[in-house]
Amino acid sequence: xxxxxxxxxxxxxxxxxxIPVTLVAAKLVRPENPHRxxxxxxxCGIDPVGSSRGRYTIRFYIVAILFVVFDVETIFLFxxxxxxxxxxxxxxxxxxxxxxxxxxxxxxIWKKGALDWV
Amino acid sequence: MAPVATPFFFYLLxxxxxxxxxxxxxxxxxxxSALALILGLLAQAGLYLMLYxxxxxxxxxxxxxxxxxxxxxxxxxxxxxxxxQREEQFNKQWLVGILAACALGALFVFVFWKGSGLFPTSxxxxxxxxxxxxxxxxxxxxxxxxxxxxSLLLLVAMIGAxxxxxxxx
Amino acid sequence: MVGAQYFTGIDYLLSLPVILLTLFALGIxxxxxxxxxxxxxxxxxTALIGVLFAAAGVLKVQLVQRELAExxxxxxxxxxxxxxxxxxxxxxxxxxxxxxxxxxxxxxRYLEIEREHHGEFYALILFSxxxxxxxxxxxxxxxxxxxxELMAISTYVLVGFLRSDRRSNEAALKYxxxxxxxxxxxxxxxxxxxxxxxxxxLGDIADGVGREMAAHHEHATPxxxxxxxxxxxxxxxxxxxxxxxxxxxxxxxxxxxxxxxxMSVAVKAAAWAMLLRVFVWGLYPLRxxxxxxxxFVSVLTMTGANLAALTxxxxxxxxxxxxxxxxxxxxxxxxxxxxxxxxxxxxxxxRGILLYLxxxxxxxxxxxxxxxxxxxRDVIGDDIDDIAGLYSRAPTEAVLMLIFLLSLAGIPPLAxxxxxxxxxxxxxxxGHYVLASLAVVYAVFGLYYYMRIANAMFMREALDPSxxxxxxxxxxxxxxxxxxxxxxxxxxxxxxxxxxWSLS
Numbered sequence: 001x002x003x004x005x006x007x008x009x010x011x012x013x014x015x016x017x018x019i020p021v022t023l024v025a026a027k028l029v030r031p032e033n034p035h036r037x038x039x040x041x042x043x044c045g046i047d048p049v050g051s052s053r054g055r056y057t058i059r060f061y062i063v064a065i066l067f068v069v070f071d072v073e074t075i076f077l078f079x080x081x082x083x084x085x086x087x088x089x090x091x092x093x094x095x096x097x098x099x100x101x102x103x104x105x106x107x108x109i110w111k112k113g114a115l116d117w118v
Numbered sequence: 119m120a121p122v123a124t125p126f127f128f129y130l131l132x133x134x135x136x137x138x139x140x141x142x143x144x145x146x147x148x149x150x151s152a153l154a155l156i157l158g159l160l161a162q163a164g165l166y167l168m169l170y171x172x173x174x175x176x177x178x179x180x181x182x183x184x185x186x187x188x189x190x191x192x193x194x195x196x197x198x199x200x201x202x203q204r205e206e207q208f209n210k211q212w213l214v215g216i217l218a219a220c221a222l223g224a225l226f227v228f229v230f231w232k233g234s235g236l237f238p239t240s241x242x243x244x245x246x247x248x249x250x251x252x253x254x255x256x257x258x259x260x261x262x263x264x265x266x267x268x269s270l271l272l273l274v275a276m277i278g279a280x281x282x283x284x285x286x287x
Numbered sequence: 288m289v290g291a292q293y294f295t296g297i298d299y300l301l302s303l304p305v306i307l308l309t310l311f312a313l314g315i316x317x318x319x320x321x322x323x324x325x326x327x328x329x330x331x332x333t334a335l336i337g338v339l340f341a342a343a344g345v346l347k348v349q350l351v352q353r354e355l356a357e358x359x360x361x362x363x364x365x366x367x368x369x370x371x372x373x374x375x376x377x378x379x380x381x382x383x384x385x386x387x388x389x390x391x392x393x394x395x396r397y398l399e400i401e402r403e404h405h406g407e408f409y410a411l412i413l414f415s416x417x418x419x420x421x422x423x424x425x426x427x428x429x430x431x432x433x434x435x436e437l438m439a440i441s442t443y444v445l446v447g448f449l450r451s452d453r454r455s456n457e458a459a460l461k462y463x464x465x466x467x468x469x470x471x472x473x474x475x476x477x478x479x480x481x482x483x484x485x486x487x488x489l490g491d492i493a494d495g496v497g498r499e500m501a502a503h504h505e506h507a508t509p510x511x512x513x514x515x516x517x518x519x520x521x522x523x524x525x526x527x528x529x530x531x532x533x534x535x536x537x538x539x540x541x542x543x544x545x546x547x548x549x550m551s552v553a554v555k556a557a558a559w560a561m562l563l564r565v566f567v568w569g570l571y572p573l574r575x576x577x578x579x580x581x582x583f584v585s586v587l588t589m590t591g592a593n594l595a596a597l598t599x600x601x602x603x604x605x606x607x608x609x610x611x612x613x614x615x616x617x618x619x620x621x622x623x624x625x626x627x628x629x630x631x632x633x634x635x636x637x638r639g640i641l642l643y644l645x646x647x648x649x650x651x652x653x654x655x656x657x658x659x660x661x662x663x664r665d666v667i668g669d670d671i672d673d674i675a676g677l678y679s680r681a682p683t684e685a686v687l688m689l690i691f692l693l694s695l696a697g698i699p700p701l702a703x704x705x706x707x708x709x710x711x712x713x714x715x716x717x718g719h720y721v722l723a724s725l726a727v728v729y730a731v732f733g734l735y736y737y738m739r740i741a742n743a744m745f746m747r748e749a750l751d752p753s754x755x756x757x758x759x760x761x762x763x764x765x766x767x768x769x770x771x772x773x774x775x776x777x778x779x780x781x782x783x784x785x786x787x788w789s790l791s
Contacts, residue, residue, distance in 0.1 A: 229509050229510055259367070261430075263366040263430060264369060264421075264427070264429045264430040264433050267417070267418070267421055267430065267433045267434060268433055270418075270437055271436055271437045271440065273414075274411065274441050275440060277316075277407055277410070277411065278411075278440055278441075278443065281405075281444055282444060282450065287405055287407070
């Protein structure tokens with residue numbers, strides 16, 4: 001029943017209400033004293049050089065996509081865990097085959113050095 | 119508990135989905151687009167909840183709003199953003215795009231108009247509390263073979279990513 | 288309703304080919320980690336043995352089925368009707384395995400020259416064959432779709448396997464984007480059919496669609512038409528029919544040549560198996576609706592591909608367009624099938640498609656094998672100038688190439704003729720005289736561009752007159768393809784029986 005989620009929706013509604021209220025309240029209460037130095041980015045007292053939007057190395061991409069793959073794997077584990085007892089040994093063997101195939105892949109990426117950082 | 123404001127939440131979530139989808143395609147800064155996309159995906163998860171499918175909603179949040187968006191952000195960081203923003207887009211096919219979108223929209227409206235009641239109603243809505251259990255019963259029962267093939271699919275995706283992106287294999 | 292009581296030994300036995308292929312592919316991944324670079328050919332050998340074992344597995348399935356049939360039992364379905372190892376699936380499985388074996392043979396030296404000789408290549412080929420078997424033997428749209436994706440993702444990676452080559456990367460990206468897009472459209476159509484019938488099983492979908500049709504005086508409802516259109520779009524994308532063919536020439540051109548050969552036969556045959564499964568087993572009640580669509584697409588495909596092939600100078604692109612044109616001819620078989628009532632239709636149009644795919648596997652892979660062998664250390668070898676004077680450089684290969692080309696063009700004593708013959712015959716039988724004559728006219732176009740290659744091979748001077756080195760594995764692949772092309776052409780009867788058997 002979607003009604004069961006009413007508390008969550010109410011919670012979201014409260015958040016949506018509360019954020020503007022606090023911001024406006026702070027605006028009303030705080031002393032107004034803008035200064036240019038206050039707007040500068042702070043990096044250990046040193047002025048930042050260049051853009052923060054540099055290009056990252058492709059290694060991040062490999063890690064990210066491997067994360068997604070294993071994320072999907074966990075999704076498959078979830079309903080199995082819910083029905084673990086009813087599925088019994090058959091379900092266990094089934095899941096072990098599934099995991100074995102992925103673990104072969106895991107060994108492969110490990111040995112290939114796709115997880116090495118330098 | 120009696121149904122409370124179901125239409126209200128439906129329209130709220132749909133509006134959020136549509137609004138953020140609009141932002142995704144209109145923002146020039148890809149990071150903003152990605153953030154709007156997260157909002158849209160979360161609102162969609164809410165819609166799934168309203169359709170008695172909490173498992174799908176969970177998958178939506180964990181996989182799409184979580185995993186896939188991480189990937190999106192990484193890819194956005196891989197490309198040279200500043201250059202991409204300054205570059206002129208050369209495929210300004212507005213007219214074709216709008217026409218195609220209108221045609222598709224008209225098609226959907228037409229089906230919605232003519233087709234209400236076309237889907238057989240014999241499929242009874244499932245009890246929400248057992249959604250995940252039912253997924254489990256089907257996935258690890260009749261669809262067992264497809265499930266094992268899916269693990270090969272994941273394995274191939276892994277291999278593919280490493281083969282394509284790693285300098286030395 | 289949970290647990291092992293679902294399945295018996297026969298379920299697992301019917302999936303034996305898939306299990307064996309998976310084991311070998313995983314084995315290659317692990318063995319590849321342990322062996323030094325100069326031993327990489329061992330991966331190819333392992334993959335070949337895996338293909339042989341899978342073929343033996345199919346044979347075992349056949350034997351058990353025959354034994355059970357003697358006791359009056361039919362053992363076709365497995366895993367709650369999601370897998371169906373009928374003769375159709377067995378026929379296609381053999382076809383995929385043959386394509387994969389030939390592709391492995393022609394890849395070994397090519398990959399060494401490209402300096403990309405990794406075990407993953409062979410593992411991916413085996414994985415994609417696994418996906419193909421799931422596509423041909425799947426009787427459930429979920430399994431078919433997952434099989435399709437398994438095959439497609441493996442192929443995307445294979446297309447981009449020459450990682451330092453920009454063309455290969457570009458081809459892989461284009462193929463990935465368009466392939467993912469078409470898969471999405473296909474899945475959308477399938478989901479609509481699930482919504483209409485409440486089942487993912489193709490048999491139940493056929494029943495449900497038939498019931499819905501009967502309830503609406505044999506007229507398709509708008510939802511049904513949209514479901515059919517989206518499903519058909521996805522399927523036409525996968526077999527690369529015009530106007531959904533744009534990815535094919537680019538992907539074929541950029542991919543490693545041996546992968547191009549593999550894609551043009553095995554991947555294409557798998558897409559065809561899926562199309563026939565969906566159109567014939569799943570959507571048969573809608574045949575009057577999709578018939579005009581198939582006619583339209585096949586005419587467009589023959590026209591577009593044959594005209595585009597005339598002006599190509601890149602051999603791989605030329606053969607890409609020629610393979611699209613062949614799809615057009617095969618679609619005509621579907622036209623003949625869909626326009627006659629069931630029992631009569633089984634005979635010719637359908638048989639024509641299956642026979643066509645069989646002969647096409649050998650003749651097209653043979654042609655690609657010759658092009659693959661043109662690749663040398665400093666020659667990319669996919670331009671028509673590179674094949675010029677092949678007769679003086681490697682006479683045997685040039686003659687074999689001529690056989691393959693003549694067969695592709697459909698010249699009588701060769702295998703390609705019988706593929707076309709059956710389809711044209713079925714068209715005439717079902718009364719499509721205009722389409723039949725159009726197809727014959729386009730076959731003449733085909734003769735022209737195939738002869739351009741032959742002309743370059745025999746009449747022109749070679750740019751580099753040195754002899755062309757040919758590896759032993761390549762010789763085996765060429766020999767097998769040429770033998771099959773000639774043998775099917777000279778003794779077509781047993782193969783026609785084979786095709787008839789596969790539909791029984």
